[in-house]
Amino acid sequence: MTTESVAAEAGRDFIRDIVQADLTSGKHKEVVTRFPPEPNGYLHIGHAKSIALNFGIAQEFGGRCHLRFDDTNPTKEEQEYIDSIQADVRWLGYDWGTDLYYASDYFDRLYDWAEGLIQAGHAYVDDQSQEEIRVRRGTLTEPGKNSPFRDRTVEESLDLFRRMKAGEFPNGARVLRARIDMAAGNINLRDPVLYRILHAHHPRTGDKWSIYPSYDYAHGQSDAIEGITHSICTLEFEDHRPLYEWLLDKLPVPSKPRQYEFARLNLTYTLLSKRVLTQLVRDGHVSGWDDPRMPTIAGLKRRGVPPAAVREFVKRIGVAKANSVVDVGMLEFCIREFLNKTSQRRMAVLRPLKVVIENYPEGQTEELEAVNHPDDPAAGSRKVSFGRELFIERDDFMESPPKKFFRLSPGSEVRLRYAYFIKCTGVIKDAAGEVVELRCSYDPATKGGNAPDGRKVKATMHWLSATQSVPAEIRVYKQLFQNPNPSAANFAADLNPESLKILSDARIEPSVAADGSSDVMQFERQGYFVRDRDSTPGKPVFNRTIGLRDTFAKEVGGKA
Numbered sequence: 001m002t003t004e005s006v007a008a009e010a011g012r013d014f015i016r017d018i019v020q021a022d023l024t025s026g027k028h029k030e031v032v033t034r035f036p037p038e039p040n041g042y043l044h045i046g047h048a049k050s051i052a053l054n055f056g057i058a059q060e061f062g063g064r065c066h067l068r069f070d071d072t073n074p075t076k077e078e079q080e081y082i083d084s085i086q087a088d089v090r091w092l093g094y095d096w097g098t099d100l101y102y103a104s105d106y107f108d109r110l111y112d113w114a115e116g117l118i119q120a121g122h123a124y125v126d127d128q129s130q131e132e133i134r135v136r137r138g139t140l141t142e143p144g145k146n147s148p149f150r151d152r153t154v155e156e157s158l159d160l161f162r163r164m165k166a167g168e169f170p171n172g173a174r175v176l177r178a179r180i181d182m183a184a185g186n187i188n189l190r191d192p193v194l195y196r197i198l199h200a201h202h203p204r205t206g207d208k209w210s211i212y213p214s215y216d217y218a219h220g221q222s223d224a225i226e227g228i229t230h231s232i233c234t235l236e237f238e239d240h241r242p243l244y245e246w247l248l249d250k251l252p253v254p255s256k257p258r259q260y261e262f263a264r265l266n267l268t269y270t271l272l273s274k275r276v277l278t279q280l281v282r283d284g285h286v287s288g289w290d291d292p293r294m295p296t297i298a299g300l301k302r303r304g305v306p307p308a309a310v311r312e313f314v315k316r317i318g319v320a321k322a323n324s325v326v327d328v329g330m331l332e333f334c335i336r337e338f339l340n341k342t343s344q345r346r347m348a349v350l351r352p353l354k355v356v357i358e359n360y361p362e363g364q365t366e367e368l369e370a371v372n373h374p375d376d377p378a379a380g381s382r383k384v385s386f387g388r389e390l391f392i393e394r395d396d397f398m399e400s401p402p403k404k405f406f407r408l409s410p411g412s413e414v415r416l417r418y419a420y421f422i423k424c425t426g427v428i429k430d431a432a433g434e435v436v437e438l439r440c441s442y443d444p445a446t447k448g449g450n451a452p453d454g455r456k457v458k459a460t461m462h463w464l465s466a467t468q469s470v471p472a473e474i475r476v477y478k479q480l481f482q483n484p485n486p487s488a489a490n491f492a493a494d495l496n497p498e499s500l501k502i503l504s505d506a507r508i509e510p511s512v513a514a515d516g517s518s519d520v521m522q523f524e525r526q527g528y529f530v531r532d533r534d535s536t537p538g539k540p541v542f543n544r545t546i547g548l549r550d551t552f553a554k555e556v557g558g559k560a
Helices: 003-009 014-025 045-060 079-091 103-119 130-136 154-165 215-226 235-250 274-282 297-303 307-317 328-342 510-514
Strands: 032-035 064-069 100-102 123-126 175-178 193-197 211-213 230-234 258-262 352-357 365-371 381-387 389-393 413-416 421-429 435-443 463-465 470-477 500-508 521-523 527-531 541-546
Touching: 014 045, 014 230, 014 258, 032 045, 032 215, 032 230, 045 064, 045 079, 045 230, 045 297, 045 307, 064 079, 064 103, 064 215, 079 297, 100 103, 103 123, 103 154, 103 175, 103 193, 103 211, 103 215, 123 154, 154 175, 154 193, 175 235, 193 215, 211 215, 215 235, 230 235, 235 258, 297 307, 297 541, 307 328, 328 527, 328 541, 352 500, 381 389, 381 463, 470 510, 500 510
Parallel strands: 032 064, 064 100, 230 258, 352 435, 470 541
Antiparallel strands: 123 175, 175 193, 193 211, 352 389, 365 381, 389 463, 413 421, 421 435, 470 500, 521 527, 527 541
16 A cells, blocks of 8 residues: 555545644644636536545645635636536535635736736737747747747836737737746746737626736736635646746735645546536537536536545545546445445336236235335335236346346246245237236235245345336436546547436336435435436436446446
């Protein structure tokens, strides 16, 4: 076991060790972290790791965590995303109290500081196009080339920057760049862009601004304004840290936060690229951001994944310094483990096959006792209706079964859960030769599922009354991608054609149909299911949260 995994088991990691050391040494009196999403899409399971880390550290060390929207690109930002992000953070069990901020709150101060950089000779206005800037930036092995406008006078750059702010120039005509070092080994220090012209309506500032700060410029300064002590980012920002620190050193910021990087979350059979997720929605591969196949927090919620299971998953994977790929089976294990303890049991038949018990009195019904949770007596029991006509699962019958098929077949005997032993005595087929109905007999002496003569059966099957059960639509979801390492560049080729199967003729217990609860329940022998918002009074719709065991890896050719 690695040092990082040992620390994770103990509830520790290298970032928490740093925070503890900073408090012990007196470097900081209070811990202030932040979760700073860009409101240009929905949050995904990877963000859940960052949310749990930032808010968790603040809770554990008696500090506070800010929720800040880095809203510096109005062309991609929408109120829908802002609302969804707040809902997702709360759903995960965290709250920012009164500490809700926006980078746009600081636009005036950021602009004034940018003028100060120009006046100090640390920034200049560049007239090159985006492509020209890219070409002159150089490569990892070749230094960049100075812009022909790099030696502009302070007065000229200041005048042009103010005119950019006033809206005199079209988009892309000019940018403000930091004057650092075009030969720097770190490409992020090769005169990065701080402001660009963008004539776009901002959700919060309206049409006040014709220029907007870059993420790199706004991010660190927003941290400093808010007094963030530990700016925790994923590893892709590690190369940006020198720029983060350079700006803090050059500007009159009220505090000097320190940036720390940790490994982002990567999952098998999953893509967490916001570009890919956006394209999945726009191209109609999924029904929306909250499609239960999506790895978004909204998708997990609609699928019935409990927030406690997500938090447990994040805790188990820990916080590491090196990128790795986590098996999605670990997430599924955390979901199953939680739901197995908390979900009440019910019966549902997903692919019904009618059974007529010929020796059961016509017109007679009886109420049988069924437990709500086998490991929790306090959960109580319920009544299920039994009668002459039943539905069983179509997969639970085979006319010519293989040797180790122990469920129902002609002449075989099985136990109906909570009810009786039944034996198949006849098979009815349609014109196409398909089995449409079974004729069976039952043993009245086996009520409750036990034979007084001690005989045993090898299978116990779930069932429902044909007259008392309720029609329902069941949506069976599997992994969206069939490749354990799907390609972000060509993700459509890796989509799983079996990721959604709709069963429109399923049957459920009447109590399930009448219960409008959003609680996840276990349909015995089938998996865990939750009511979907598409449900109607006439036909409830249920999403499968997860199966009772991992079968997906086997189905796509991998190992379980």
